[in-house]
Amino acid sequence: MRAIQITEFGGPEVLNEVDLPDPVAGPGELLVDVSRAGLNYADTHQAENSYLSKMELPLVPGGEVVGTAGGRRVVGLTNFGGYAEKAVVPEATAFDxxxxxDDLTALSMVVQGATAWLLLRKSAHLEAGESVVVHAAAGGVGSLAVQLAKKWGAGRVIATASTEDKRQLALDLGADVAVDSTAENMTDVLREANGGRRVDIVLDMTGGAVTDQSIAALAPFGRLAFYGMASREQPTPVExxxxxxxxxxxxxxxLPHAFRLPGGVVHRAMGELFDLVLAGELRAVPGGEYGLSEVRRAHEDLRARRTTGKLVLDPSR
Incomplete structure (x- = not known):
């Protein structure tokens, strides 16, 4: 099968197209004929071995796929192996x-959608009327978090994004206001965007000064839910x-920790997300499709923050 493999850790240059034997599914696993694989910012960390779970070489990267398995159409999470024509997915992390x-929407829900759901429901415990800041609001998680926050009763959704086009997308998705994410003092910008008041909730995947300044913008009993570090800069330690x-x-x-929660929380989240999609109340934002031969460009685009919405990989080309 065609696949992308890395034999040394690093940037986009370590991603190489190769021919590999088909993987074999074991007990409790599905062998998926991959129609599309998801491309996520976390994959850039996986390639350089800076992700939360450490990788071993050689490695086929990619953590999410959609396709067919034994007559079922499934979307699922796998620790690695997604950038290929076939992938093994544990039954526990597969969803019909x-x-x-469609494929793009299914992939959007399984990582980005579930992440946005968990951030708002479990981490930040959104209550009706509260203000919600969504950093990187034009991205995969952000574009869905804006829609969910608005649907679930947020009083004011404040989006941040780096370009005018991205800010307009966030507004089109339901944000009440969109501000420049490159602003020098995010604390002042967020308070101004909230009518001079401190904000209740911040969803942050940036790190560094943005995190520091977002914490400083929080209202009494405000919550910051931190789920990534795209800047690759550590925030200031908080005493x-x-x-x-x-x-x-x-x-x-x-996200992987959510699968350890009792009561099938992730399956409940996926059911709710698919219901909203089918009702026309939640939409994935297409961000671009790349072939296996274009995977280096895809990672370059991700790292440069040139992308919006959901990116997918077509293993057939």
Whole structure:
């Protein structure tokens, strides 16, 4: 089968197209004929071995696929192996795709959609009327989080994005206001965007100064849900005593941990997300399709923050 393999860690240059034997599914696993694989910012960390779970070489990267397995159409998560014509997916992280949901939308829901759901429901515990800041609002998670926050009763959704086109997309998706993510002082920008008031919730995957300044913008009992570090810059360590100043909270969220929760939380999230899609109340934003031969360009685009919405990989070309 055609696949992308890396034999040394690094940037886009380490992604090489190769021919490999088909993988073999074991007990409790599905062998999926991949129609599309998801491209995520986390994949760039996987390629350089800076992700939360450490990788071993040689490695076929990619953590999400959609396709067919034994007559079923499924979308699923795999630790690695997604950038290929065939992939093995654990049954526990596979979801049947309802009729009427296309490949891109299915892939958008399984990582980005579930992440947005969990951030708002479990990490930030959104309550009706609260203000919600969505950083990188034109991205895969951000574009869905804007829509979900608005649907679930947020009083004011404040989007941040780096270009006018991205800010307009966030507004089109339901954000009440969109501000420049490259602003020098994000604390002042967020408070101004919220009518001079501190904000209740921030969804942050940036890191560095943006995280520091977002924490400083939180209202009493405000919450920052942290789920990535696209800037590759660590925020300033927060002493617990600083949280008392405004009774604020900081939560981290990594999707794999959600599968350990009792009650099938991720399956419940996926069911709700697919229902919203089928009802026309939630839409995925297409961000571009790449062939296997274009995977280096895809990673370059991701790292340069040139993308919006959901990116997918077509293993057939």
């Amino acid at each position: 795709v309802p009729e009427g949901v 617990p005593g600083r949280l008392l100043v405004h009774s604020t909270a900081i939560a981290g969220m990594w």
